Amino acid sequence: MSFFLLPRKTVVLLDSMIKIAHIVNPVHASPSSDLYVAQPITFETMRRAKEFASDIVDVELLTIAYQEDREVIPSYFKLLPDLHRSVLDVQDFESKRKLPILKDILDAMYQHSDADFLIYTNVDIAVLPHFYTTIASVIEKGHDAFVINRRTISNTYSQISDIPMMCLEAGTKHGGHDCYIFSRALYEKLYLDMACLGALRLGRSLTLALLCESENFKEFADWHLTFHIGDDQTWKSPKSFPYGRYNNAELGKAWDYYRQANKIPDHYLVGRCRPFSPFKERMREIRMRIRRYHRIDKILKISEEVRAMIKRSARK
Secondary structure (H helix, E strand, C coil): CCHHHCCHHHCCCCCCCEEEEEEECCCCCCCCCCHHHHHHHHHHHHHHHHHHCCCCEEEEEEECCCHHHHHHCCCCCEECCCCCCCHHHCCCCCCCCCCCEHHHHHHHHHHHCCCCEEEEECCCCEECCCHHHHHHHHHHCCCCEEEECCEEECCCCCCHHHHHHHHHCCCEECCCCCEEEEEHHHHCCCCCCCCECCCCCHHHHHHHHHHHHCCCEEEECCCCCEEEECCCCHHHCHHHHHHHHHHHHHHHHHHHHHHHCCCCCCCCCHHHHCCCCHHHHHHHHHHHHHHHHHHHHHHHHHHHHHHHHHHHHHHC
16 A cells, blocks of 8 residues: 555544645756756655645645746745845855855745745655644644654655655664744744855754744654655765855854853754854865765775676686
8 A cells, every 4th residue: 555545544633724834945956966856756745745634734835946947846836936146145155056045945935925834844855645744743732843854765766656665665864954844933033044055054053043942842853754865965065065164154153143142042952053163164074075085985996896807707
């Protein structure tokens, strides 16, 4: 039986139907990009999860993008007005990447939806069919903000027709945050910096703001409710390092704001939201470069061994 045909009697019905808005930021990805496979999967799983929850939760699927990216967006999403600003309008970078600012995306969702709760996920994060009904149940328990950590599954499957098999694969736990849920009332209180998508430290600013402003924050680190196909970690590419340093500096502004306001709580996640010093940030980049080159050396070594085996076989 398909995972999408789970009986709805397994879901706790709410006293009244809650409205949830969920936004993603699509891009026109090239065939060489991991998003070329991941985005259609994300779109379709969101559509199916909304359908699964249709008599329990009022779900509004939203997208916001640059004009040149609109063509990849399915018709069942509500398109918000185009983005007109990128991180390049905020700071100059030697390597130019037109990356959106998270605050612009969240502000648009808040302005163009009247939903009770708002969701932001990265566009490469797919959801399971009971995603929205589970979120509604968590909301009913009194949480005004929470994050759901994804599972990382293999890249064995890559087609929309494979979605049921993807959902059945438990995958492995991932410690990063890429799925945020928060109340509309809470969003009005958040101090958000100008962190950009597509680089390190993006989520830490939002996590910090939610920790500092929410009344009942929760991290669900082990739930099998979202997934990511493969673990290429393209955001660790050296070309993204300057943008990671930028996001770290923006995180520092948010940290200073909440520290001066005496709002930083005693929570186990706070340490992960603390900005790195410039020295520590550079050392982290060096370690990532070493790991990256080490993997390349291993691949080259294996390739040389395979070529040697082929030559030996040819002689025989």
